[in-house]
Amino acid sequence: MRQRSAVWALALAVTLSLLTATTPAVSQSLAHDAVIQRKVIGHSVKKRPIVALRLGEPGKRVIVMFAAMHGNETAPSKILHSLADGPPVHGIDLWVVPTYNPDGVARHTRQNARGVDLNRNFPYRWVKLRGTYNSGRKPASEPETRAVMRFLRKVRPSQIISFHQPLYGVDTDTKRPAFARRLARALHLPATSFDCGGVCHGTMTGWYNHRFKGSALTVEYNAHPARARMRQRAPKQLIRVLGASRGR
Ligand SMILES: [Zn+2]
Incomplete structure (x- = not known):
């Protein structure tokens, strides 16, 4: 005993x-972890998961941020990871997708594993394009595109911010130009117009702006933004301009 x-x-x-x-x-x-939900919204051509992280407060205004839609534009992913790793977000219902195109990131290519530019594959003003801007064999032919369309139809953000490189500026040629200009000031980027050299074909922002009430815009950083700008300054600037806050 x-x-x-x-x-x-x-x-x-x-x-x-x-x-x-x-x-x-x-x-x-x-x-130090703002993530309240982790959702696999779909899979890439090579079956890699596309992950959306939910930060903030359900029931508040829905905001979605995407990075690395082009696999060779990965610096802004740091902004979204930094938001997710940081303190809880209040005042908005924020979803971040740090790696939209995981196959492209793995291969360091703009396009996905089938050589398609995912920002020409959406079913709004889609046309057949080849080469760098290969638009796929038909509208929404790529699993990454369909995953994002499904996700956006479900969560219906009032605002989408899609991060790219290296054109340097915030696109004001969009549905809410006043917000675009405000965002440009907040992020210390020029307010500019990315017209794709005429008409933008098959872009995600074009599709969302045309089909939904909410608005979508493109933010372009330079080729090599400073790490502190991505990890510290941009997350703070975004939280402020969206009228949100962070902390316990
Ligand atoms: Zn891009």
């Missing part, structure tokens, strides 16, 4: 010491 209680005492001591050892790490990671 005495032996058994000694075994129990030892087990309890071990459990307690394990708890004490792990508790600080657990609470720390919770305190």
Whole structure:
């Protein structure tokens, strides 16, 4: 009997010491993690998951941010990871998709694994394009496009911000030019117009602006933005311009 209680005492001591050892790490990671939901919205051609992270407060205004739609434009993904790793977001219902085109990121290419430019594959003003801007064999031919369309139809953001490189500026040729100009000022980027050299064919922002009540716009950073700008300044600037806040 005495032996058994000694075994129990030892087990309890071990459990307690394990708890004490792990508790600080657990609470720390919770305190710095704004993610309230992780959703796989679909898969790439090579079956890589496309992940959306939900930050902020359900029921508030829905905002969606995308990065790395082009696999060789990955610097702004840091902005979205930094928001997700940071303190809880309040005042908006924010979804971030840091890696829209995981196959392109793995291959360091603009296009997806089938050589399609995902920002020419949407079914609004789609035309057959070849080469760099290969628009796919038909509108929404790519699984990445269909995943994002499904997701956006479901969450219906009032505002989409799509991050790219390296053209440097915020596109004001969009549905809410006043917000675009405000965003440009907030992010210290020029307010400009990206007209795709005439008409934009098959773009995500064009499709969303045309089919839904909400608006979508493109933000372009330069080729090599400073790490501090991506990890620290841009997340703060975005939270402020969207009328949101962060903290416990
Ligand atoms: Zn791009």
